Amino acid sequence: MPNATSVMPGGVVLDWRHGSIGPLAPCVACGLPALCRSPVQGVPCHKGCAEAWIASHAADAAARARLIRIYTPGKGGA
Numbered sequence: 001m002p003n004a005t006s007v008m009p010g011g012v013v014l015d016w017r018h019g020s021i022g023p024l025a026p027c028v029a030c031g032l033p034a035l036c037r038s039p040v041q042g043v044p045c046h047k048g049c050a051e052a053w054i055a056s057h058a059a060d061a062a063a064r065a066r067l068i069r070i071y072t073p074g075k076g077g078a
């Protein structure tokens with residue numbers, strides 16, 4: 001029996017409380033208006049879209065953890 005079960009790579013939760021917002025602009029991921037700015041890249045992006053992007057681009061748990069760290073703003077102040 002072929003293993004056709006696709007694993008849903010959920011579980012990605014970013015902490016963007018330190019992120020910023022701006023005027024509505026098209027999300028870089030889905031193209032819909034977004035207030036959220038990616039705290040790392042400064043581009044309009046829904047938090048959920050960033051989480052979905054990480055979930056779909058991470059090859060394994062270690063890569064996912066690394067991406068989450070990269071896309072979470074530092075908490076120690078700028």
Ligand SMILES: [Zn+2]
Binds near residue numbers: 031032034045046049
């Ligand atoms: Zn989006």
